[in-house]
Amino acid sequence: MTAAETATLAGTGIAAGSEVHANLTAPGLIAHALRRGEGRLSAEGAFIAVTGVHTGRSVQDKFVVDDPAARDAVWWGRINQPMAPAKFAGLSARIRRWLGGQPELFVQDLYAGADPAHRIRVRLVTTNAWHALFARNMFIRPRREELAGFAPDYVILHAPEFHADPATDGCRSETVIALSFAERVICIAGTSYAGEIKKSVFTVMNWLLPERGVLPMHCSANVGAAGDVALFFGLSGTGKTTLSSDPERRLIGDDEHGWSDAGVFNFEGGCYAKVIRLSREAEPQIWDATHRFGTVLENVVADEDGNLDLDDASLTENTRSCYPLEFIPNAVPGGMAGRPRNVVMLTADAFGVLPPIAKLSPAQAMYHFLSGYTARVAGTEKGLGREPQATFSACFGAPFLPRHPEVYGRMLAERIRRDGADCWLVNTGWTGGSYGTGHRMSIAHTRALLRAALDGSLARAEYARDPFFGLMIPRAVPGVPREVLNPREAWADRAAYDRTARELVARFEKNFEEFAGAVGEEVRAVAIRAAA
Structure with missing residues (x-):
């Protein structure tokens, strides 16, 4: 592994002997996704991925680590199920080893939070190019010069093909989404549904910002x-x-x-629109964004020529389109207002x-x-x-x-x-x-x-x-x-x-x-x- 690849995995705990593709742009990620057979293109050039059994969030498989420093402030219950720190340590170590043994890894360094005063730096490590593209579309992309010294505040270990062991890992099934505020690590395993990435980062922002008065x-x-x-x-x-x-x-x-005291700011740099039965007349901007190169489509049905059928719910009612905010013509540049x-x-x-x-x-x-x-x-x-x-x-x-x-x-x-x-x-x-x-x-x-x-x-x-x-x-x-x-x-x-x-x-x-x-x-x- 080169020095550059080592730098892009800094803070993740992964010792990889594999090839690391770091901070590729949309064309590069789409090229790798097609080469790897992760999906196909629509007639207009959007990338279509199918997520398999998981077509939505696995609510029952979400856990928050019962860290002593966070314990009294967490809203425990059906939504935030506790996971013992020792179980999380074992789970995250196994996922790190598994990721390190994969032939290819894709890394994206991104911001959550348009306001520089309140943003966090997130490093995603995943096995799939299309998931890296999803994150790149969904969050805020640093300028090229900002990537050289990028040090993550939170790391997402994304292993959709890894299967958790409930007996060993203290979870409910082979799917697990576990978040440690003390370790500042998110583990996502056993699900290809990309919305887990988006909502895990949202959960982190919901944890951090109230203490900052936001x-x-x-x-x-x-x-x-x-x-x-x-x-x-x-x-x-x-x-x-x-x-x-x-x-x-x-x-x-x-x-x-x-x-905040200064006003409203977007957490994200993209949109994740539900597109089942999307109407061009009612939602022309979302329609146009869904039919263009660079967009990621989840579980959207297309014919053999790539023509989309947005009325087809045979895979799920929860069909999704993920695209950068700049695909919307009247979006506010910078994502901030009063x-x-x-x-x-x-x-x-x-x-x-x-x-x-x-x-x-x-x-x-x-x-x-x-x-x-x-x-x-x-x-x-x-x-x-x-x-x-x-x-x-x-x-x-x-x-x-x-x-x-x-x-x-x-x-x-x-x-x-x-x-x-x-x-x-x-x-x-x-x-x-x-x-x-x-x-x-x-x-x-x-x-x-x-x-x-x-x-x-x-x-x-x-x-x-x-x-x-x-x-x-x-x-x-x-x-x-x-x-x-x-x-x-x-x-x-x-x-x-x-x-x-x-x-x-x-x-x-x-x-x-x-x-x-x-x-x-x-x-x-x-x-x-x-x-x-």
């Missing part, structure tokens, strides 16, 4: 011509990508951001009882941030029946929170108060009845409501208080019928609305039991609860 957020962000920044929180299916991709506003980023003026929390309420928009106080914002509510229906996720399923994910990103949700909730409320941001709850789900009876909220109405919120006019509107959820609903908004604004008036059967609303109130009340003892009286006072 709020990490699972949200998209854009900025208007006047420099007004808007954040969009929302779970899958709520329209976060669609609504934040506004041709009249510039995109800061589509998924992960920090909110402090948010508006915070939007999106929900797709399939019960049809939440209003299309409501103004939230800082305390209500913290409550709904901790709740992270949406409702899923058949067609948005496999295994769901006809009845809507209420889903709550703390901070709109519970699987990636290493700390207790209240930590992030308090930071959000404090920053909203400090920066004077207006906060909105926007329902992109159903109106006039539940799923199966009512109809989906008009995208034209939603866009009109958002325009009024973002331009400041809606904050000056007259409001009425909803009796079930305590939400402040505008009485009138230009371009939106009055009966649409108040969901009860949109139902033909008002008694059925009342019953359905009470049922959803009970779900909110049950979910909030986990947080009620950890929040202040101001938040408990605005919590949704059944009438006495």
Whole structure:
């Protein structure tokens, strides 16, 4: 191994006798991926990879090392399962030896965090060229002169073909994603799904930034011509990508951001868009990015000539397109902007009882941030029946929170108060009845409501208080019928609305039991609860 190859593995603990391909650009990585038979090109030149049995995150196989220094601050439970330090030491040593014995390794040195004051340096070591390309697309690429002295803060040992041993390694299966904050090492083994790389780094940022006074957020962000920044929180299916991709506003980023004293900054240098049934008319920028050289497609089906069929879900509903942020024409260069003026929390309420928009106080914002509510229906996720399923994910990103949700909730409320941001709850789900009876909220109405919120006019509107959820609903908004604004008036059967609303109130009340003892009286006072 040459001196240059030794330098690129510094800090990884890998003693390789193999060939090391370090910091190759997209053309070089694609050439190696094709040579190695890792996938094929689409007709337009995007690289298509198939990830096998794992087409999404392996939630049950995620572990956080029970390091003494981190133990008291970790949100232990179903999401952050503990792994003994000794088990991690053995697992990481075995993965290092395995990686060192491979004929080829691919290394990428990258940044997470557009703001130099709050970024971390990440070194990925993987066996596959396409995974290296995914990481290169997904994160921020250092300038060539910055690579010479690059020393990683965190190392990702990526071994998709390595099989863990539950008896030896203290894990659940042959797949394992294990993170040690003390060792600053992430081990990913037994899965080719590239999203594990992205979300492991997000988990690290969620761990580090609160101690620096920076709020990490699972949200998209854009900025208007006047420099007004808007954040969009929302779970899958709520329209976060669609609504934040506004041709009249510039995109800061589509998924992960920090909110510091200086403003908002993107964690990433790329996008990881879900593309099942992607429409060229509805999402032209994502469509164009998906059909070009340099993009990585996961589990997207193509014919023998490489023509994509984005409606084909035979491999998975979770088809993905990963591309650099500069593939989006109106992206903000540098991934940074000022402090948010508006915070939007999106929900797709399939019960049809939440209003299309409501103004939230800082305390209500913290409550709904901790709740992270949406409702899923058949067609948005496999295994769901006809009845809507209420889903709550703390901070709109519970699987990636290493700390207790209240930590992030308090930071959000404090920053909203400090920066004077207006906060909105926007329902992109159903109106006039539940799923199966009512109809989906008009995208034209939603866009009109958002325009009024973002331009400041809606904050000056007259409001009425909803009796079930305590939400402040505008009485009138230009371009939106009055009966649409108040969901009860949109139902033909008002008694059925009342019953359905009470049922959803009970779900909110049950979910909030986990947080009620950890929040202040101001938040408990605005919590949704059944009438006495």
